[in-house]
Amino acid sequence: RKEVEQDPGPFNVPEGATVAFNCTYSNSASQSFFWYRQDCRKEPKLLMSVYSSGNEDGRFTAQLNRASQYISLLIRDSKLSDSATYLCVVNLEGGYNKLIFGAGTRLAVHP
Amino acid sequence: EPEVTQTPSHQVTQMGQEVILRCVPISNHLYFYWYRQILGQKVEFLVSFYNNEISEKSEIFDDQFSVERPDGSNFTLKIRSTKLEDSAMYFCASSEDGTRGGDEQYFGPGTRLTVT
Numbered sequence: 001r002k003e004v005e006q007d008p009g010p011f012n013v014p015e016g017a018t019v020a021f022n023c024t025y026s027n028s029a030s031q032s033f034f035w036y037r038q039d040c041r042k043e044p045k046l047l048m049s050v051y052s053s054g055n056e057d058g059r060f061t062a063q064l065n066r067a068s069q070y071i072s073l074l075i076r077d078s079k080l081s082d083s084a085t086y087l088c089v090v091n092l093e094g095g096y097n098k099l100i101f102g103a104g105t106r107l108a109v110h111p
Numbered sequence: 112e113p114e115v116t117q118t119p120s121h122q123v124t125q126m127g128q129e130v131i132l133r134c135v136p137i138s139n140h141l142y143f144y145w146y147r148q149i150l151g152q153k154v155e156f157l158v159s160f161y162n163n164e165i166s167e168k169s170e171i172f173d174d175q176f177s178v179e180r181p182d183g184s185n186f187t188l189k190i191r192s193t194k195l196e197d198s199a200m201y202f203c204a205s206s207e208d209g210t211r212g213g214d215e216q217y218f219g220p221g222t223r224l225t226v227t
Contacts, residue, residue, distance in 0.1 A: 032214055034215070038154075041200070041223075042220070042221075043202055043218040043219060043220050043221050044154060044202070044218050045218070046215055046216070046217060049215060087153075087154070091214060097142055097144070097159055097206060097214050097216065098156045098159060098167050098169075099144075099146070099154075099156060099204075099216060100156070101153045101154040101155070102153065103152075103153040104153065
């Protein structure tokens with residue numbers, strides 16, 4: 001089983017749409033959770049950390065379900081500039097901050 | 112806004128040659144990392160570095176790889192004898208510390224290594 005599993009997409013959505021990405025992780029010892037975005041041939045950029053109670057940053061909402069080992073990201077009012085690959089990332093407890101990346105979900109927002 | 116920088120942006124080398132990739136982490140960060148991403152694949156952890164020593168390394172990080180913090184600002188990755196399969200984008204990252212909340216890692220723009 002993959003350590004971090006994501007639907008590769010692509011998700012093709014019109015501007016203004018709401019889109020949700022899901023991710024599952026296999027190691028229950030995972031302690032920290034993040035969403036990064038990656039543009040083509042660029043570095044991963046931290047979008048947001050994901051907290052147990054769920055958290056929101058503007059149009060972005062992240063949720064964590066530890067029991068199901070499931071993380072989600074909701075993007076509201078999609079913009080053209082949201083087009084990118086969204087990476088689900090986990091960090092194991094005691095793993096000296098070794099980040100484990102999912103393969104990413106590609107989002108394409110069209111006019 | 113402070114950022115991680117990396118040089119060079121692109122390095123072309125012949126198989127068997129040594130390469131050194133350079134990174135300047137964010138200045139108040141204490142943990143440093145190298146990751147790589149082969150074209151079309153996911154980002155993979157190579158090594159983490161704290162307090163002047165390796166704290167964890169992956170199976171990819173074999174004897175051909177080494178890391179060093181030669182001075183107070185630079186963090187380098189050396190590949191002693193490059194192979195074709197080392198061709199990838201190499202990302203340096205840093206984080207403030209290892210605790211929850213301080214463990215957010217910020218990535219540099221990467222060095223694209225092409226081994227011919």
